[in-house]
Amino acid sequence: MTTGTRPLRADAARNRDRLLAAAGEVFAERGLDAPLEEIARRAGVSIGTLYNHFPARDDLFDAIFPPRMAVLDAAAQEALADPDPWSGFAAFTEALFALHAEDRGLNDALAQRVPLSPEVVEACHRCFAYIERLVARAKESGQLRADFEAADYAALIWSMSQVIRETAGVAPQVWRRCLGFFLDGLRAGAAHPVGVPGLTPEQLARIMAAPPA
Amino acid sequence: MTTGTRPLRADAARNRDRLLAAAGEVFAERGLDAPLEEIARRAGVSIGTLYNHFPARDDLFDAIFPPRMAVLDAAAQEALADPDPWSGFAAFTEALFALHAEDRGLNDALAQRVPLSPEVVEACHRCFAYIERLVARAKESGQLRADFEAADYAALIWSMSQVIRETAGVAPQVWRRCLGFFLDGLRAGAAHPVGVPGLTPEQLARIMAAPPA
DNA sequence: CATGAACCTGAGGGAGCCCTCAACTTTGTA
DNA sequence: TACAAAGTTGAGGGCTCCCTCAGGTTCATG
Structure with missing residues (x-):
């Protein structure tokens, strides 16, 4: 404009x-x-x-994050282009957390540890839309477990964020190991019933809107 | 005394x-x-x-946590008594996080988000010794993946701590779903090579000793 | 140059939390 | 009951971070 x-x-x-x-x-x-x-x-x-x-602090976020999040868009595009849906899904996930690992601010932003301005939130939504497509594709191919929902990806992000934060200073690659375990649990062949429903979109929205304790 | x-x-x-x-x-x-x-x-x-x-703040921790951690000891005893090593391992893990979910302070303490006094650290170590036994038993039985190490349990705790914190107010059971996914990745049958070594005891000690950012 | 608008500065007031200590109050004992 | 020891109080100084604004400085334009 x-x-x-x-x-x-x-x-x-x-x-x-x-x-x-x-x-x-x-x-x-x-x-x-x-x-x-x-x-x-x-x-x-x-x-x-x-x-x-x-x-306001937010104005800094607005200026900093959208370009950085664009990198994620690129990674998502590439992942969607992967002929193997699972490996696209896994590759995007690794790329996402690799960014988390080198940028604690991005980690905080995506793990929603801080109230964000509409523009950054919008960038997150765009990213989330890609995730939904990656998840759907990997489920359709029968490689991602059928009971995994896109909203569960939020939990994955929260999980890995914390692991990355704790280990960043001492063992900056260990998160990959943890992610490996986690991803193995998401493969269709590994699935055992979980028995607890996932977050509804409303619940997810409320968590995202909530102040960070 | x-x-x-x-x-x-x-x-x-x-x-x-x-x-x-x-x-x-x-x-x-x-x-x-x-x-x-x-x-x-x-x-x-x-x-x-x-x-x-x-x-000092620590003195409050000292007075509060050892008795609470004793509950963990009991859970561990019970888990070790389970004839099925995997179900003992899983049950202990669920019990641990159920405690996390109802006590944010315990969550902070075990996720090491705060510097702790020797007495609480000692209680953590005792708990960790149980975890090592549970892990060893479940691996020997061939149910827990062979490349899982007791130190990886720390990552599990960090992961779930964050998930519990984020969802506690809105969907207080969702962590169980996430844990289900994670545990599925830890079953021997699900294992794919992870390719990154686990935390050495020294690294783990350094993380535990580090100030919480 | 000169001049006004745009911009920069940093001291300072506010808020939240830490912890201390001199003056006061309560308790237990003789 | 009287008195010393034990315990309590809360104002206040310190710290860090927030944010503002009156006054000084620099830039762009004629």
């Missing part, structure tokens, strides 16, 4: 870029609840300037 | 009991990082009195 808002002054544009770069780093390292002062400091800018450009 | 420390004065003993009861409630509801002022308030006692009895 680029509405009639006149272009930023040169110094302002420079500061904005620095702030975004710093925010990207800081959020990736320390999570989405990192102090904004740290971001301003790393950008070489005062806290007031940060608030000039991004009046 | 009950060393020569003389008994508490009546009012002091009463306050101590109230504080422990309040702490039990508050930690169970809000997690181990709940404000101590809330505990004092709920106990009907001033914050100074809380600090008199429990100079």
Whole structure:
């Protein structure tokens, strides 16, 4: 759109870029609840300037995450193109968590550990739509267990998020092992009845809307 | 031991009991990082009195958790007595997470989301020793996949902790579904090679010792 | 250049939580 | 009952992070 808002002054544009770069780093390292002062400091800018450009923390998220989430879209496209539905499903899942593992902020965002603005939520929904297709395809092929639902993918994300956070500093590859176990449980051949219904869309929405404790 | 420390004065003993009861409630509801002022308030006692009895947050943990963890010991005993090693393993695991689900503080403690005092850590170790036996037994019987290691149980705990935390308010049984999927991946028949080594004891120790980000 | 608009700055007030300590109150004992 | 020891109180100082805004600085334009 680029509405009639006149272009930023040169110094302002420079500061904005620095702030975004710093925010990207800081959020990736320390999570989405990192102090904004740290971001301003790393950008070489005062806290007031940060608030000039991004009046709310969310505004930083808005500027940072949509492009990063686009990577996920690409991974999903590729996964859907895989002739083998299971291996597409598994590959996307691995790609997703590989991103989590290198970006703690993305981890926080997708695990919904922080209230997010509509634009990031929308990007999550787009991503979720891909997941639904990947799940449906893998179920139709008979490779993914029939009682797995797309909403169960949320639980997978919560699970792996925590594993990744705990192990990131010490054994940054161990999450792959854990994911391997988990995926083995999702194969059709492994299925034993679970006996508990999955999250309804309403329940999932309520969890997503809830403040992070 | 009950060393020569003389008994508490009546009012002091009463306050101590109230504080422990309040702490039990508050930690169970809000997690181990709940404000101590809330505990004092709920106990009907001033914050100074809380600090008199429990100079550090850890001292509250010490008084609260060992008895609660004893429940785990009992569950483990029972699981070891199960003639079917797999069903013992699975039953213990379910019992463990059922406790997590009703006590957020225990969840935090076992998921190591908070630095813990030696006594609680020791109780965790005792629990972990049981887990090792349950794992070994289930592997020997050929029901638990051979490449599962006791250290992998930590990842299971991290996983489920997060799922339980996220869903507790909205769908308090859904964790069972997720656990079902996970357990299906741990059955010997489901195993596909994972290709990543498990956590070494040293790595696990470092994670446990690390401050919670 | 000069000038006004755009932008930046950082001290400072607010909020939540931590923990301490001097003054006060209660208890148990003689 | 009287008194010392034990226990309680809550205001207050410290910390970290939030966010604002009056005053100073820099840029773009004529």
